[in-house]
Amino acid sequence: xxxxxxxxxxxxxLSCLPGVGPKSAQRMAYYxxxxxxxxxxxxxxxxxxxxxxxxxxxxxxxxxxxxxxxLCSSTSRKHSLLCIVETxxxxxxxxxxxxxxxxxxxxxxxxxxxxxxxxxNIGIERLLEVLKEFDIEEIIIATNxxxxxxxxxxxxxxxxxTKDAASNIRLTRIARGVPVGGELEYIDRNTxxxxxxxxxxxxxxQQEPENS
Amino acid sequence: xxxxxxxxxxxxxLSCLPGVGPKSAQRMAYYxxxxxxxxxxxxxxxxxxxxxxxxxxxxxxxxxxxxxxxLCSSTSRKHSLLCIVETxxxxxxxxxxxxxxxxxxxxxxxxxxxxxxxxxNIGIERLLEVLKEFDIEEIIIATNxxxxxxxxxxxxxxxxxTKDAASNIRLTRIARGVPVGGELEYIDRNTxxxxxxxxxxxxxxQQEPENS
Numbered sequence: 001x002x003x004x005x006x007x008x009x010x011x012x013x014l015s016c017l018p019g020v021g022p023k024s025a026q027r028m029a030y031y032x033x034x035x036x037x038x039x040x041x042x043x044x045x046x047x048x049x050x051x052x053x054x055x056x057x058x059x060x061x062x063x064x065x066x067x068x069x070x071l072c073s074s075t076s077r078k079h080s081l082l083c084i085v086e087t088x089x090x091x092x093x094x095x096x097x098x099x100x101x102x103x104x105x106x107x108x109x110x111x112x113x114x115x116x117x118x119x120x121n122i123g124i125e126r127l128l129e130v131l132k133e134f135d136i137e138e139i140i141i142a143t144n145x146x147x148x149x150x151x152x153x154x155x156x157x158x159x160x161x162t163k164d165a166a167s168n169i170r171l172t173r174i175a176r177g178v179p180v181g182g183e184l185e186y187i188d189r190n191t192x193x194x195x196x197x198x199x200x201x202x203x204x205x206q207q208e209p210e211n212s
Numbered sequence: 213x214x215x216x217x218x219x220x221x222x223x224x225x226l227s228c229l230p231g232v233g234p235k236s237a238q239r240m241a242y243y244x245x246x247x248x249x250x251x252x253x254x255x256x257x258x259x260x261x262x263x264x265x266x267x268x269x270x271x272x273x274x275x276x277x278x279x280x281x282x283l284c285s286s287t288s289r290k291h292s293l294l295c296i297v298e299t300x301x302x303x304x305x306x307x308x309x310x311x312x313x314x315x316x317x318x319x320x321x322x323x324x325x326x327x328x329x330x331x332x333n334i335g336i337e338r339l340l341e342v343l344k345e346f347d348i349e350e351i352i353i354a355t356n357x358x359x360x361x362x363x364x365x366x367x368x369x370x371x372x373x374t375k376d377a378a379s380n381i382r383l384t385r386i387a388r389g390v391p392v393g394g395e396l397e398y399i400d401r402n403t404x405x406x407x408x409x410x411x412x413x414x415x416x417x418q419q420e421p422e423n424s
Contacts, residue, residue, distance in 0.1 A: 004277045006262040013258035016251035018243045031230045039228035040259050046225035047256040050218040065216045
């Protein structure tokens with residue numbers, strides 16, 4: 001073997017990253033060791049620190065350094081409104097809009113029978129505990145509009161309709177329709193059909209949607 | 213901020229990787245902490261080990277865990293033949309053909325005035341020392357056929373032609389032409405022109421190229 005063992009090990013380790021094949025892993029390994037040792041040290045330290053300090057928030061199930069994450073412990077959020085998302089990245093996407101002031105629940109996955117992920121493998125158990133423990137008025141199901149996300153949304157709808165704990169809770173789903181900036185000509189048929197079916201009353205006095 | 217600090221740090225650290233933007237870095241960070249803690253530990257350990265153990269081979273300048281790398285210390289290689297490559301990955305590419313049995317010199321870069329990389333920033337100094345110290349009969353310049361690789365090849369040719377240490381050394385460049393499997397119809401004009409100009413005599417008795 002012409003490559004040093006340590007480089008070979010590093011390449012193997014890096015190829016566990018999502019979207020990184022053997023060639024990219026090799027490029028990264030050489031780059032880190034030859035060109036950016038400071039960066040390499042940074043990654044190693046950040047990894048060790050994250051592994052040591054990150055746990056799940058006991059209310060929203062998101063990754064957090066504290067038992068209760070900053071969102072869940074914030075007094076300025078409306079905790080009776082619960083938005084269910086698949087991943088921390090989805091939560092982040094909603095937070096970045098600045099238009100949602102309720103709390104979240106992060107499933108940390110999505111039901112995907114093809115990948116062997118069932119309801120027991122995502123945070124549903126914990127969600128039911130949260131519903132028992134806290135006073136929730138509305139649940140917004142904000143799983144993705146992919147096949148897996150829709151399956152998960154349907155499962156949640158069914159589950160929550162049959163649970164006593166959720167009997168008085170309003171259940172909503174994020175709106176499906178033409179994305180902002182979208183042109184009907186280039187949008188798929190299902191989306192256009194959904195946008196027609198789910199058309200919204202225009203309020204003549206105030207045309208902007210209300211923030212919740 | 214809704215994201216845990218440790219995740220944010222990890223994302224920043226990972227975005228120093230080549231070809232990894234903020235979105236990919238975020239995806240990697242979540243993946244490592246949520247789905248593959250074992251992999252995360254593996255990367256941190258491999259990085260620390262590589263940082264501690266990897267140095268440059270004192271002969272070929274390649275990354276190595278020992279003062280002299282396995283290729284340079286091998287007795288089955290022809291050390292009077294020296295192949296100059298840009299990077300360890302290029303060396304690897306040649307090794308994988310199994311058709312080259314000489315030794316190497318790894319420049320660890322390429323002359324690129326636009327990026328502010330001059331001859332002093334790559335391993336030329338060390339190359340001259342190697343030429344003084346060892347008995348070299350032929351140097352194969354195997355830098356890439358990119359603008360930077362060609363510039364580096366020209367610089368090396370000029371440098372080695374004026375050095376006493378290299379006066380008796382045969383200087384060659386890897387062949388340029390139509391890649392194996394290539395169809396003339398789809399190959400760029402320069403390559404076809406080069407393939408015509410550099411045409412090779414056909415040896416009627418033995419048509420396969422000799423291994424060196």
